[in-house]
Amino acid sequence: MQLSGLDIGIVLAYLAGIFLLAQWVSRAKAGHDRDAEDYFLAGKALPWWAIGASLIAANISAEQIIGMSGSGYAIGLAIASYEWMAAATLLIVGKWFLPVFLRNRIFTMPQFLEQRYGRRIRTVMAVFWIGLYVFVNLTSILWLGSLAIAHVSGVDQTWALLGLAAFALAYQIHGGLRAVALTDVVQVVLLVLGGLLLAGIMLERIGGDAGMWGGLQRLRAEAPGHFHMILSPDHPFYKDLPGISVLVGGMWIMNVSYWGFNQYIIQRALAAKDIGEAQKGVLFAAFLKLLMPLIVVLPGLAAVLLAPGLERPDAAYPAMMALLPAGALGIVFAALIAAIVSSLASMSNSISTIFTLDLYRRRDAGEQHLVRVGRIVTAASMLLAVLAARPLLGSFDQAFQYIQEYTGFFTPGIVVIFVLGLFWKRANEAGALAAAIGSFLLSIVLKLAWPALPFIDRVGLVFLLALGLAAVVSLLTPHVPARDVIETGDVDYRTGAAFNAGAVAVLAILVALYAVFW
Secondary structure, eight states, X not given: OOOOHHHHHHHHHHHHHHHHHHHHHTOOOTTOOOOHHHHHHGGGOBOHHHHHHHHHHHXXXXXXXXXXXXXXXXXXXXXGHHHHXXXXXXXXXXXXXXXXXXXXXXXSHHHHHHHHTOHHHHXXXXXXXXXXXXXXXXXXXXXXXXXXXXXXXXXXXXXXXXXXXXXXXHHHTTTTHHHHHHHHHHHHHHHXXXXXXXXXXXXXXXXXXXHHHHHHHHHHHHOGGGSOSSOXXXXXXXXXXXXXXXXXXXXXXXXXXXXXXXXXXXXXXXXXXXXXXHHHHHHHHHHHHHHHXXXXXXXXXXXXXXXXXXXXXGGHHHHHHXXXXXXXXXXXXXXXXXXXXXXXXXXXXXXXXXXXXXXXXXXXXXXXXXXXXXXXXXXXXXXXXXXHHHHHHTTOSOHHHHHHHHHHTTHHHHHHHHHHHHHOTTOOHHHHHHHHHHHHHHHHHHHHHXXXXXXXXXXXXHHHHHHHHHHHHHHHSOOOGGXXXXXXXXOOOOOOHHHHHHHHHHHHHHHHHHHHOO
16 A cells, blocks of 8 residues: 555654653653652552543554454454453453552552562562563564554564654653553544544445445345354354353453453553542443444454455455545554554553562662663663564464463463452462462463363363362461451442443443344
8 A cells, every 4th residue: 555645744743743742741740750659650640531541552452453353354243252341341340359459559460469478479470471561462562563564654564663662662761651641542532533434434435325334234244154243163263262152251361361460451540549530441441442343343344345355364454444545544554553652652661660669679769760760671671572573473474373372371370369369368379379380281281182172261261270279279278367468358349320320331232232243
């Protein structure tokens, strides 16, 4: 595709605008030196709209946009379960997890583990998460993002990769989470508008004189197999989305781990000024999640009619972009860049938060010193990811599978550790470590011994086994109540009328969607 002068102007205006906005929101108040809480948790003053927008901006990146559009092309609407089930998961996070985290002034997930179990597991999990974020998540966002940028713009991928890393680093390194979260509001607006613009133009092309609604009706009529949410066992992609297990099985474990116990995501809610604001933020994100399939799946569905016979499903989104007129292409391209750089900025900020507050922090370290360390780690993590991206991912045809396979070995154990830590006081550090180690070993054993078992089902089964293992080990080893300083007795799990009404609305919409597209 060919970017016009108008398209290039739109992209440059976006880049300049985001950079200037980040510097403006990052400015310190007169007479106030930025401390660690300011830098890593935005001074614990984020409003609900910034929390919700930043949750989505951190989540949606190139692998979601390109990968899920490709899955929409190959599999159909069923891939939207990843988005719609996340909406329900966010309600659980707001109702049951955030009240405990905010009551105990938790800054990081490893900090919670130390206060609940002990120092060893905090160190182990902090090292694990930093390694995962740098060498799996950050590298994959850079690699897939640079591939997408190179494909659309014609720029060499190496230069695209370096440009993405440099820009994501430059606009947020000074202001920390405040710069990331507040600019994410603009990023999400652009992401949504760009996505809806692409979807609308594609449906109008399909519908002709009948318009967008006619395009959707024609799409459903001519590709009926692509509009089923629950796949039958004889479906060629049943192993990727194993039928009813999507609703009652391992996908819950994956979503709870990602949205509830992942520093990269939960850090925004931890930065809320109070529990009410945090809950409104995750509710806002849940509504945005209901909208996301229009942005990340529908282009792939449209490509079934507009670009049949693609060699690779992942080419669906770029193929749809190539059909856009000048101006519209610039907006959608800017939205794609926004999704990539916001995820890069969020990930690198979370890496610096965990390293500085969980591994480095010393009693004699001053606040300004911690902020400097955080900035250095942010830059170092981005540099490592740049250097590691091609060696780690250059030979993978499906980098998204690389992420899923690696993290899926540990996800069940992580959920066990946190769920027991939140709701069962008898759980101890020995049980938590047994769950973490057992999750990895059991996942490998099941993958080798039962290769036909769908990935999602394996995650669910390993979760149940690791849960049992953690409970048995906890009961067979000494209980040391003094190690547990997490207060739960006075936590108020009641939610306000607005949250309750919003949650009912989200669940009702989900029921309706699955009923229509079953």
